[in-house]
Amino acid sequence: MPTYLLLADGVLLLHLAVVVFVVAGPLLCLLGHRRGWPVVNGLRFRLVHGLLLGFVIAQAWLGQLCPLTVLESWLRVQGGEAGYGSSFIGHWVGRLLFYQAPMWVFALVYTAFGGLVLAVWWRVPLRQKPLTYAHQSR
16 A cells, blocks of 8 residues: 555656646746757747646646646555645645635636746747857867
8 A cells, every 4th residue: 555655646746846847937948048058948848848838728727637636646545545645745745736726716827827938938939959159169
């Protein structure tokens, strides 16, 4: 049974990583643009970020729970827990991620955040080639 709880904590950490990536994406784009980080100005970063955010927005408007939340909950039940958090990780990371509100509130917040992301992407367009600087010597 402890294996299920360890897996549940792993899913929770993955969930946290996805949330941090999605939330930090626009800031990384702005900061990366100023500092010349080619990764955040590239198509792959923007595509992964946009797909994840689009999935979150769609599931919220459809009234669905995140599959990571469902999987974590199932693992916790399999491990003998009734819900979130008897472990340290489960308790504290869960408190950071999960809030009680009507689903329409989440849909509205996620959609507004999606609008912010689009505004950042418009402000900081994709770069297909790495940055080059005039002072670089060959």
